[in-house]
Amino acid sequence: MTIHDERIRRMNDLSAKEGDYVLYWMQQSQRECCNHALEYAIREANRLSLPLIVCFGLTDNYPEANIRHYAFMLEGLAEVEEALKERGIRFVLRKGKPHEIALALGKKAALIICDMGYTTHQKKWREIVAGNALCQVMQVESDSIVPVETASQKSEYAARTIRPRIWQHLDTFLTGIEKARLEKPSLGLDISGEVLEDPARHLASLKLDKSIRAVPHFFRGGTSKAKGIFKHFIHNSLRNYDKNSNQPQTDDISKMSPYLHFGQISPLYLALEVKSLLKKEKEAAEAYLEELIIRRELAINFVYYTPDYDSYSCLPDWAKITLDEHRKDRREFVYSSEELIKAKTHDPYWNAAMREMATTGFMHNYMRMYWGKKILEWTPDPEEAFKTALAINNRYFIDGRDPNSYAGVAWVFGKHDRAWKERPIFGKVRYMAASGLEKKCDISAYVKKVDKMEAFS
Numbered sequence: 001m002t003i004h005d006e007r008i009r010r011m012n013d014l015s016a017k018e019g020d021y022v023l024y025w026m027q028q029s030q031r032e033c034c035n036h037a038l039e040y041a042i043r044e045a046n047r048l049s050l051p052l053i054v055c056f057g058l059t060d061n062y063p064e065a066n067i068r069h070y071a072f073m074l075e076g077l078a079e080v081e082e083a084l085k086e087r088g089i090r091f092v093l094r095k096g097k098p099h100e101i102a103l104a105l106g107k108k109a110a111l112i113i114c115d116m117g118y119t120t121h122q123k124k125w126r127e128i129v130a131g132n133a134l135c136q137v138m139q140v141e142s143d144s145i146v147p148v149e150t151a152s153q154k155s156e157y158a159a160r161t162i163r164p165r166i167w168q169h170l171d172t173f174l175t176g177i178e179k180a181r182l183e184k185p186s187l188g189l190d191i192s193g194e195v196l197e198d199p200a201r202h203l204a205s206l207k208l209d210k211s212i213r214a215v216p217h218f219f220r221g222g223t224s225k226a227k228g229i230f231k232h233f234i235h236n237s238l239r240n241y242d243k244n245s246n247q248p249q250t251d252d253i254s255k256m257s258p259y260l261h262f263g264q265i266s267p268l269y270l271a272l273e274v275k276s277l278l279k280k281e282k283e284a285a286e287a288y289l290e291e292l293i294i295r296r297e298l299a300i301n302f303v304y305y306t307p308d309y310d311s312y313s314c315l316p317d318w319a320k321i322t323l324d325e326h327r328k329d330r331r332e333f334v335y336s337s338e339e340l341i342k343a344k345t346h347d348p349y350w351n352a353a354m355r356e357m358a359t360t361g362f363m364h365n366y367m368r369m370y371w372g373k374k375i376l377e378w379t380p381d382p383e384e385a386f387k388t389a390l391a392i393n394n395r396y397f398i399d400g401r402d403p404n405s406y407a408g409v410a411w412v413f414g415k416h417d418r419a420w421k422e423r424p425i426f427g428k429v430r431y432m433a434a435s436g437l438e439k440k441c442d443i444s445a446y447v448k449k450v451d452k453m454e455a456f457s
């Protein structure tokens with residue numbers, strides 16, 4: 001299957017030059033399987049009759065990352081190294097800033113290929129590489145099913161406005177990708193780099209925030225782990241997915257978000273698997289594709305077109321106005337960030353959610369919504385609430401620092417939502433109550449589930 005032109009962007013005006021190899025600088029799409037940037041790079045290497053090397057720059061300075069994120073990422077990269085080796089491709093891991101590693105290895109490259117990231121620093125790194133490389137730099141987008149600029153040219157208002165834009169392109173982009181064979185293997189090339197056999201050794205050698213512990217007993221990184229969990233989900237839980245989307249006591253969710261965040265699994269791979277079940281499990285498969293494609297790509301659209309996606313200022317005017325009108329409303333409970341993190345509130349359901357997050361690095365979507373809404377309710381003002389929610393989100397979730405993180409937190413404050421009945425503190429922003437949890441789901445069973453998780457950790 002072709003790699004559509006819409007996925008490919010020329011990043012500078014240079015041409016491919018004489019060089020020892022083609023370089024794929026891997027950053028966002030950390031996988032060997034179903035990776036358009038990798039397959040494009042192999043085809044280009046074959047066209048130029050050159051070997052291909054894949055590099056990764058491992059920095060201990062990645063914005064907001066801590067050992068929980070790194071442990072998961074390194075497990076994934078160890079698998080990438082192995083999988084590339086089987087295809088005759090040398091994986092070069094070097095410690096340093098990602099764009100600097102790409103430029104250093106790029107000096108001897110005929111052509112540099114990079115994948116696409118959507119956050120500000122990811123865009124900036126690519127611009128620096130394109131602006132300073134001595135050869136042509138091409139970017140290939142592989143982490144959105146419909147390329148972000150094809151879906152829309154602007155920040156979309158809500159799911160209902162982006163949905164038809166995405167759907168009109170799905171037949172084109174929801175298609176598999178064939179693996180190409182590298183004609184000139186690169187395993188024998190003499191290029192220095194670290195070997196990833198022992199991720200724990202690398203973890204120990206990096207200067208990282210180690211105050212949040214890694215959670216390998218709940219989530220292990222890597223494409224094969226992601227595929228295993230997904231297979232289990234398809235066989236055991238997909239059929240209940242639509243019915244149980246607000247039932248956090250169940251496990252009828254795919255838990256793919258950590259793998260999607262690090263690019264260890266392709267959204268296209270997941271969507272094609274579920275699409276093949278559309279006849280058998282119509283409602284459930286449709287509901288899953290709505291989340292994986294529409295909601296996820298709405299978040300990508302938001303981050304891509306909203307420079308202040310990580311600030312309170314990103315919220316729609318109606319939400320800022322109504323929250324401002326209610327900023328002086330009396331708050332029955334006010335908690336500091338430390339009290340929140342220690343799960344020391346009066347609300348056992350919220351505390352359970354926070355304990356799940358701290359213990360496992362994950363939380364069911366329904367509880368994420370409740371978790372965020374209560375931070376807005378219990379913090380002295382909405383700006384501080386926004387900052388607090390985003391900081392805890394990004395620190396504790398393995399899938400934190402993702403477009404979904406920014407869109408999810410902003411949703412709590414009205415982004416991508418509509419105005420509701422006015423009430424204290426929230427104004428017209430949607431409210432969630434503990435009594436709602438009691439009515440809609442078996443919240444006591446959820447608390448017990450978290451107790452068990454804590455005991456297991």
Ligand SMILES: Cc1cc2nc3c(=O)[nH]c(=O)nc-3n(C[C@H](O)[C@H](O)[C@H](O)COP(=O)(O)OP(=O)(O)OC[C@H]3O[C@@H](n4cnc5c(N)ncnc54)[C@H](O)[C@@H]3O)c2cc1C
Nearest residue numbers: 253254255256257291292295296365372399400404405408
């Ligand atoms: C306050 C708040 C904070 C959030 N923080 C994050 C975060 O840091 N990282 C993160 O990846 N997601 C975040 N989300 C979105 C969502 O909760 C998670 O993506 C989802 O719960 C992950 O679980 P899963 O993979 O089992 O999802 P499933 O229900 O199995 O869905 C499959 C995939 O669809 C996508 N998806 C599902 N629900 C949403 C949604 N509401 N918005 C966007 N995409 C969605 C995700 O990529 C997910 O992996 C947040 C939501 C809220 C309300």
